[in-house]
Amino acid sequence: MDHRPSRIVLAAFAAVVIAGGIIPLGAPSSAAASDLSVVRPVEVAPDAAPTDDPQPTDTTSPDPVETTTPDPVETTAPPTETPTPTPTPTPDEAETPKPDDGTEQPSDIAPQEVQPGAQPIEFQAPKPVIVGNPRDGSTIQVSAGYWTPSPTTVVFQWFADGRGIAGATGRGLKVTADLVGKKLSANVKGTRVGYVAKWVSSDQTAPVWKGVTDEALLLSKIKTRLDDHGWKYTVAIRELNGAKRSTSVYGASKREPASTSKLFIAYAVLDNIDNGILSFSRKTSSGTTVKDCLRVLIEVSDNYCARELMAVVGRTKLNSKLASEGYTGTQFSSAANSSGWNKTSTANDLALLLSRLQNKQLLSVSGTTHLLTLMERQVWRSRLASGLPDGVRSASKPGELWLSSGMVQLDVGIVYGPTSTYVLTVMGNGNATKEAIKAISKTVFLHLQGYPSSTKTRVYPAQQMTAKASTALRSGPGGSTIATIPAGARVEVISSQRMWYYVKVNGRNGWMSATVLASRWAA
Known part of the structure; x- marks a missing residue:
């Protein structure tokens, strides 16, 4: 008895069951169904598992329907989490030009096999992440993350304030000056046969910072100051937050660092304390403690x-330490001078030291705080600090030295501006002046903070310290009393000999103990 008609019905019924209700009756044959360009993707029920295509039709049978019961069909396990539906692309996305063939595929998307002809389901895809500092002149990238499964085609599109950037269809984006102030984002689209194409969007960046274009403008302003005061200064500027702008004039040129070199000594001492080699209580050859x-x-x-x-x-040991840590222009040589040794450094080396200090890459937290506090309390304020408005903090270390070639004037410091924290180092020789360093400091501050040229800077009085209690004014370090100075008296420091300061107070000169004096410039 010929059972072929009933087998045809059973096979047709089995095909509908295998399709899970996805392919309607009358759909193309399995060969056609595998070509998803002619099959409209439809929604899959959350608990439905996609299936493989039915087995190929037996070509030896006159009947086009499989005449034997199909083998069990392997199914793909559903995702552990239901993918979040992707928002409909905006008009900007819809009009985005398609990339050339061979669109870059992210290397951080893990490959995963998908059975050919599987019913269309959604990818599982994370939110893309933008990597890099969005500033003029930089190149940032979008990381697509790990998709399940791996797309075979990936398309990128960048946006500025939500509007598509023409031609910006690669993983990387070169940030240009016209994007300054705009927030950037990126969309990533993944496609694969058998899966619904998916768009996912990154968060927006902070507004694009000023960068290389603005650095060039700052450099031109510094050169104008050098035209005014003579090209006898080396300058290095390193912004530590925000746009991280950076520029220099002869920053690698070796110069006499005068007393700014004491920052390297202080760093080495505090580093030894951090490492347990020294202690604050250890005494030096004069009996003065390391702390004092x-x-x-x-x-x-x-x-x-x-x-x-x-x-x-x-x-x-200090020279070896500095060389190994990248301060290539800094060295203390053995020949003696009025400060005890000959030495060289560069504006770039001093800027690097202070950048690392402020970023807590140099010392422990306690060591960092100790050194910065001392720098904020230093009394010589007529250079870098005098180029700043009232109320702006700075932590600095100036230097001054007379050589046969003329006066050396320097100042290096960290400036804590309202919107920009930065390092400035200025090294001048050949009769350099404090006024020139002050002018350079003001120029840098106004530019980085965006302040007008009419901004007033602070004027510091000669009396830098205050007597914390009633004390004696002496004839020499530890000498006889020549006057009694009341608490609160304003004191001008002229020079020092360890813990004894030679001062001018109430119209008289003499020596006072440092233990009863406090800087007026910081708490």
């Missing part, structure tokens, strides 16, 4: 403690 010597080394730039602390850390 560090204070006067920075606060009033004492040369006696500079020599004693150098002996504690070791000149050869």
Whole structure:
């Protein structure tokens, strides 16, 4: 008895069951169904598992329907989480030009096999992440993350304030000056046969920062100041937040660093304390503690403690340490001068040291705080600090030295502006002036903060310190009393000998103990 008609009905019924209700009756044959360009994707029920195509039709049978019961069909397990529906692309997305063939496929998308002809389901895809600092001149990238399964084609599109950027269809984006102030984002589209094409969008970046175009403008302003005051200064500027603008004039040129070199000594001492090699209570050759010597080394730039602390850390060890850490232009040589040794450094080296200090890459948290606090309390404020408006904090270390070639004037510091924190180092020789350093400092501050040229800068009085209690004015360090100074008296520091300061107070000159004096510029 011929059972072929009933087998045809059973096979047709089995095909409908296998399709899970996705392919309606009358759909193309399995060969046609595998070509999804002619099959309209439809929604899959959340609990439905996609299936493979039915087995190919037996070509030896006169009947086009499979005459034997199909083998069990392997199914793909549904996702553990229901993918979030992708929002309908905006008109900007819809009009985005398609990339050339061979669109870049992210290397961070893990490959995963999908059975050919599987029913259309959605990808599982994370939110893309934009990597890099969005500033003029930089190149940022979008990381697509790991998709399940891996798309065979990936398309990128960048946006500025939500509008598509023409031609920006690669993984990377070169940020140009016209994008400054705009928020950037990126869309990623993945496609694969058998899966619904999916768009996913990144978050927007912060507004694009000024960058190389603005750095060129800042450099031109610095050169104008050098035209005004003479090209005898080297300058390095390093912005530590935001746009991270950076520029320099002869920043790698080796110069006499005068007392700014004491920052390297202080760093070495505090690093040894961090590592348990030294302690604040250890005494130097004069009997002064390391802690007290560090204070006067920075606060009033004492040369006696500079020599004693150098002996504690070791000149050869210090040179090796600095060379190994990338301060290639800085060295303390053995020949003696009025400060105890010859030395060289560069504006770039000093800027690197202070950048690392502020970023807590140099010392422990306690060591960082200790050194920055000393720098904020130093008393010599007529250079870098005098180029700043009232109320703006700075942590600096100036230097001054007379050589046969003329006066050396320097200042290096960290400026905590309202919107920009930055490092500035200025090294001048050949009769350099404090006024020139002040002018350069003001120019940099106004530019980085966006302040008008009419901004007033602070004028510091000569009396930099205050007497914390009633104390004696002496004839010499530890000498006889020549006057009694009341608490609260304003004191001008002239020079120092370790913990004794030579001062002018109430119209009289003499010596006062540093223990009863406090800087007026910081708490």
